[in-house]
Amino acid sequence: MRRTHSCGDLRVSGAGSRALLMGWVHRRRDLGGVIFIHLRDRDGVTQIVFHADGEAKVHEKAELLRAEYVVAVEGTVRKRSPETINANIPTGEVELVAEKLWILNESRTPPFPMEETVDVSEDARLKYRYVDLRRPRMQRNIMLRSQVSFATREFLYSQGFLEIETPFLTRSTPEGARDYLVPSRNQQGCFYALPQSPQLFKQLLMVSGFEKYFQIVRCFRDEDLRADRQPEFTQIDIEMSFPQQVTVFEAIEPLLQRICAVAGYQIEIPFQRLTYAEAMRRYGVDKPDLRLPPFCPVEDLFPNAGLTAEGLPLVAIRIPKTGALTRKERDELKAYGAERGLRVYDDVKRLERDYPEQLAAVRERTGASEDDLLLIAGWPGAPKGQRPDENVYMACGQLRLFAGQKYNDRHKLLNPKDFRFLWVVDFPMFEWDEEENRWNAAHHPFTSVHDEDLEKLTTDPAHCRAKSYDVVLNGVELGSGSIRIHRRDVQSKVFEALGFSEEEARRRFGFLLEGLEYGAPPHGGIALGLDRLVMILAGENSIREVIPFPKTARGTDLMCDAPSAVPERQLRELGISLRKK
RNA sequence: GGGGACGUAGUUCAGUUGGUUAGAACGCCGGCCUGUCACGUCGGAGGUCGCGGGUUCGAGCCCCGUCGUCCCCGCCA
Numbered sequence: 041m042r043r044t045h046s047c048g049d050l051r052v053s054g055a056g057s058r059a060l061l062m063g064w065v066h067r068r069r070d071l072g073g074v075i076f077i078h079l080r081d082r083d084g085v086t087q088i089v090f091h092a093d094g095e096a097k098v099h100e101k102a103e104l105l106r107a108e109y110v111v112a113v114e115g116t117v118r119k120r121s122p123e124t125i126n127a128n129i130p131t132g133e134v135e136l137v138a139e140k141l142w143i144l145n146e147s148r149t150p151p152f153p154m155e156e157t158v159d160v161s162e163d164a165r166l167k168y169r170y171v172d173l174r175r176p177r178m179q180r181n182i183m184l185r186s187q188v189s190f191a192t193r194e195f196l197y198s199q200g201f202l203e204i205e206t207p208f209l210t211r212s213t214p215e216g217a218r219d220y221l222v223p224s225r226n227q228q229g230c231f232y233a234l235p236q237s238p239q240l241f242k243q244l245l246m247v248s249g250f251e252k253y254f255q256i257v258r259c260f261r262d263e264d265l266r267a268d269r270q271p272e273f274t275q276i277d278i279e280m281s282f283p284q285q286v287t288v289f290e291a292i293e294p295l296l297q298r299i300c301a302v303a304g305y306q307i308e309i310p311f312q313r314l315t316y317a318e319a320m321r322r323y324g325v326d327k328p329d330l331r332l333p334p335f336c337p338v339e340d341l342f343p344n345a346g347l348t349a350e351g352l353p354l355v356a357i358r359i360p361k362t363g364a365l366t367r368k369e370r371d372e373l374k375a376y377g378a379e380r381g382l383r384v385y386d387d388v389k390r391l392e393r394d395y396p397e398q399l400a401a402v403r404e405r406t407g408a409s410e411d412d413l414l415l416i417a418g419w420p421g422a423p424k425g426q427r428p429d430e431n432v433y434m435a436c437g438q439l440r441l442f443a444g445q446k447y448n449d450r451h452k453l454l455n456p457k458d459f460r461f462l463w464v465v466d467f468p469m470f471e472w473d474e475e476e477n478r479w480n481a482a483h484h485p486f487t488s489v490h491d492e493d494l495e496k497l498t499t500d501p502a503h504c505r506a507k508s509y510d511v512v513l514n515g516v517e518l519g520s521g522s523i524r525i526h527r528r529d530v531q532s533k534v535f536e537a538l539g540f541s542e543e544e545a546r547r548r549f550g551f552l553l554e555g556l557e558y559g560a561p562p563h564g565g566i567a568l569g570l571d572r573l574v575m576i577l578a579g580e581n582s583i584r585e586v587i588p589f590p591k592t593a594r595g596t597d598l599m600c601d602a603p604s605a606v607p608e609r610q611l612r613e614l615g616i617s618l619r620k621k
Numbered sequence: 622g623g624g625g626a627c628g629u630a631g632u633u634c635a636g637u638u639g640g641u642u643a644g645a646a647c648g649c650c651g652g653c654c655u656g657u658c659a660c661g662u663c664g665g666a667g668g669u670c671g672c673g674g675g676u677u678c679g680a681g682c683c684c685c686g687u688c689g690u691c692c693c694c695g696c697c698a
Contacts, residue, residue, distance in 0.1 A: 073655035126658055149649060152632050163690050216698035263697040484698045593691065
């Protein structure tokens with residue numbers, strides 16, 4: 041017994057020939073004297089017919105079939121008569137007239153239907169994930185993911201990249217996210233850490249002279265979850281020797297173009313580029329969604345009007361084609377802004393009475409037409425912080441996105457198939473840590489600084505720009521990278537700016553620092569979030585929809601019930617005793 | 622750690638001001654049915670109203686606690 045075709049294969053051209061199909065009973069229609077089943081495998085669905093006045097024994101056996109039974113059917117492919125053609129399935133012009141039937145396995149009644157017409161709760165789906173994965177949506181998503189992985193490998197190989205693995209059992213480094221720890225049995229009291237990313241290893245592979253590295257690799261971060269964050273997630277990790285920033289861009293853009301093509305979308309390269317400073321000033325975020333228009337500074341048009349604090353921005357936000365808002369809607373926007381310290385002038389008509397010329401200028405500057413929503417927002421109260429302008433812009437950026445998403449039904453600009461890629465460059469080198477009262481690396485401590493800012497490293501860290509970059513798609517941070525520091529003396533200066541002593545730095549990252557002393561080439565790279573990329577290409581709103589076996593928001597696995605307690609014996613072997621609560 | 626939404630049949634949901642035996646659709650089981658394709662039709666089974674406590678003559682509904690799922694803030698170099 042050997043499968044000859046898939047359930048998506050058969051066409052009229054095969055009529056009259058024999059075929060043996062294997063798959064799952066998708067649906068059974070028992071009309072008494074004739075039984076139809078839709079047989080499903082991953083390629084499609086084919087109708088099987090069992091006639092009582094044909095192979096009577098086979099028909100009798102077919103009465104036993106139920107949803108999701110696994111069967112093999114052998115028979116003759118028959119062209120359907122015109123009035124019985126099913127235009128909804130690709131194989132709908134033929135059917136298989138069953139002559140033999142094997143029930144390979146029975147199935148309990150599935151906990152929820154295979155149809156997509158019913159939205160099943162996520163807990164049920166996660167508990168019976170193997171069933172959920174059989175449904176068309178997940179089949180599509182996981183197949184897309186596989187295609188994206190393959191396209192990535194194919195493309196990067198063709199460009200001379202080598203796929204190289206790095207350890208999962210590695211050393212905990214104190215910076216960054218919380219580590220997942222793995223206790224060592226041989227060295228009791230010591231722990232491995234699962235990598236937050238292979239960052240240090242890939243840099244050392246450059247020291248080793250491999251020049252072009254990539255890896256599709258799992259990363260682990262023990263932080264709280266979100267719709268786009270899982271404790272384990274997958275990166276397309278890339279590193280190159282002797283690159284300039286633009287070298288990395290020129291490697292990544294065609295890769296993303298190729299990946300999008302696999303998903304059926306044409307995208308233009310090169311991508312738009314924005315500096316971090318521009319992104320903040322025009323969108324109020326470092327990952328702008330370009331499907332909505334940027335906002336405009338208008339403080340120069342209203343000198344001494346008191347609409348915002350002296351020296352702070354006044355921002356005009358345009359949301360296209362929103363039409364008139366109700367009083368309630370305007371109040372909502374106002375309140376949203378107020379929660380972030382903003383004064384939102386939601387009723388532009390009222391401002392227009394006092395400042396007719398200025399408003400005309402605002403309209404011209406923003407390009408606002410009659411049915412666009414125009415909000416003007418300022419911050420009359422003086423904010424605190426390192427970058428007060430940025431605080432205003434950030435609040436406006438949130439307001440822009442809030443309004444844009446709220447009224448998406450009207451302007452329809454947030455089309456999930458409209459892919460707007462963007463590079464954000466020149467991130468600040470450091471950010472101020474309020475709690476610890478010191479500077480932190482904005483990207484990571486091995487990121488190099490712009491040559492012209494090198495001297496400011498210790499004197500003016502706030503204004504040092506890093507050679508780091510993010511690739512952003514529709515408001516989602518897809519990937520992040522940098523040109524690394526390859527010289528030990530520069531690395532020392534950065535540590536100095538971060539307030540690490542040489543000794544402390546050596547304790548934390550000694551193996552990397554030592555590596556840099558043995559002929560490290562200039563190098564840099566990027567890591568792309570594969571889950572997020574596939575999520576967007578699949579049109580999903582959560583990366584759980586593109587991960588076969590994801591965790592819940594609390595980090596548990598509802599299917600296998602992890603994490604779980606372990607027997608005392610296992611703990612003893614590891615030298616671990618649990619503290620009583 | 623904080624805020625919000627939700628939890629009723631296998632699934633998706635309804636359940637009025639706290640009132641008598643908790644409903645619907647789909648699914649499931651059985652009968653009938655030879656051209657269906659979300660087959661049709663007749664009948665039937667199926668409930669720890671997440672869990673615990675409280676208020677009350679009486680709780681799916683009100684109160685307190687707790688568990689779980691989702692979203693957001695913090696966090697994620």
